[in-house]
Amino acid sequence: MQQKIAFISDRLVEFHTFLKSAHNNEFRLDLFEHLEAIRKSIQNTYYDLFIIDIDEEWYAIPLWLREQATHQYFYQVIIISNHALPKTLKSILGERLFQIINLKTAKENLNEIVSQARKNIENHQFNPAQQMLNTEYWIHDGLVGKNESIVRANEFIQIVSKAPTTPCLIRGENGTGKNYASYLIHSGREHNEGPFIIKNCEYSTTNELLADLFGVEEENSAFGPKRKGLLEQAANGTLVLKNIERMPLDVQHRLLIYLDGHTFKPLGGEIPIQVDTRIIAQTRFDLDKFVRNGVFNAELYFHLKSFEIYLPPLRDRRSDIELLTKYFAQYFGFWYAKKINKISPMAMNILKDYYWPGNVSQLKELIERSVLISENGEIGIKNLPTYLNNSTAIPEDMELLGNCSLKEIERVHIERVLARTNGNKSRAADILQISRTTLREKIKSYGID
CATH class of the missing domain: 1.10.10.60 (Homeodomain-like)
Structure with missing residues (x-):
């Protein structure tokens, strides 16, 4: 059967030697620009080999490539890039990532490398030379940013994720990325088979939270119908408790008992249940004050605080705003098949000067809007909401x-x-x-x- 190869590049003229010789080979070669690959959903064609030329730094990964990585059939990928690549790319492609080469090597040796990849495909064997995937190519995945607090947070995320049942506390204002940090911890766990569940402790009564977390053995008027609790539902996974400061003391006490032995009894039950569910608590407050005021269990607090991750507000890491803006512009450019080539200096200065009360989440939503309404591949002042121009100072x-x-x-x-x-x-x-x-x-x- 004739092999099918997809070559994705925005500078195909650089590969004229390979393209000229490709007409004489026994394979079908389809050429795409990057946006064309997104629009045509090329992951649905089942190509045997993908040659992906990346002429700019990738902060995000195109949706089509993420979907391609979920396919179970055998294929290979060659990447051409002079830039560092997201580590996620290596993790989602695994052994299907045949080789990474720079532009100079591609110009000189692409014919030979494609021939090697085709032989692998014919023999249905993964690339044995994994040492060719040099780690210098990889960007550490995690929270986007180079601020010292974010670097530390990413280091902590890596450490905690390797300890599958270790609880931790993530503290930060709304919009700083607490949910994303929680998911990074969850997804970093080896043999991660359990679900990722989020429960908001705010606006729930004591009985409601007890029943939701620990389950109900038999239906009763106080706790409602018989059901499994979230601790049991999230077995071998992660249970995130948002706004942990709002959890009633009675529930805190039961949670502490679970953390001490990873066993609990459903409400009305007598037989203990043992599960390996990781607890991640989230708060926007300094819980030490709640402990001093007697509204938060001191022992539970110290249990959680042993692994505390602090996410600073965006206004305290303005040096990351440009990187975050480029990341979101590329991410949504991939999502909506719109190439953003430039963010004007004046627009960037406005973004850097703004106070960002909604933090990274607000910036993300704003850049998504800007990408959608942008023209000619540029985000300028006219693409930004007017309130940014009028509210650059700290609110009164x-x-x-x-x-x-x-x-x-x-x-x-x-x-x-x-x-x-x-x-x-x-x-x-x-x-x-x-x-x-x-x-x-x-x-x-x-x-x-």
Whole structure:
């Protein structure tokens, strides 16, 4: 059967020697530009060999190539690049990655290398010379950034991921990447067979959380229907507990018992269940203050804090904004089949100067929008939301926090919580961890409408 080869490149003219000789060979050769490969979903054609020429640094991996990596049939991949490549590329392709060569080698020896790959395909054997895949080509995968805190976080993620049942605490503002960091820990586990489950501890009662986490042996009015708890459902996997500071003390105590021995009893049950479920706790607060105030179990806190990962806000690592912007521009360019060649210096300066209250998540959504509306492959000022131009300085209320009394901070916080709960005083009191009576007194004292 005639072999099918896909050659993906935006500079095919550089390979005229190979292309000229290819007409005389006994294989079908299809040529694509990178965006064309995305639009035509070439992963659905079942090629025997992919030659992928990368003429720019890859921060992300095209969707078609990720989908191709899920195919179970035998094929080989040759990559031509003078740039470092995402380590994910090696992990998803594995032994199907035949060889990585630079542009000079490709110009001189591509015919011979393709011939070797074709012989491997004919014999249905993977490339035995794995030493050719030089580790100098690989970029460490993880949280995107070169800031010292992010480098440390990535190092910790690598360490924790190798210990399959070790719990950890991830702390950072909303939008800093706590869920992604949690998934990196989960996916780094060897022989990872269990699920990745996220449970938000906020807005749940004690009974609801107990039933959700530990399960119910027999249906009853207090805990609801019989069911397996999330700890059991996530066996050999990961259970992420968002907003761990909102977990009631009774639930914290039971969770601590589980962490001590990896066994628990379902509600109403007598037979212990043993599971190897990793617990990852997330919070945007310094839990030490919650411990001092008696609303968080000290022993549980120290259990989690032994492996704590801190993700700084984007405003504290502005040096990473350009790298993150390029990463998201390329990622969404691959996703929407739009090549972004340039981000104007003025647009980049605006992005670097903005305060980013929504952190990396906000930047990601903004760049996705910019890619969608961009023209001629450039993201300029006109592609950015107008609020960036008008709000580059630190918001007034953030300046206020360093220049006012504790009472004023408390008043502002109560106003925000009431606004968030649409004036629901019971819900607001629950968030503030005070009684409804105390909340009414404070509202009256501060003259809050």
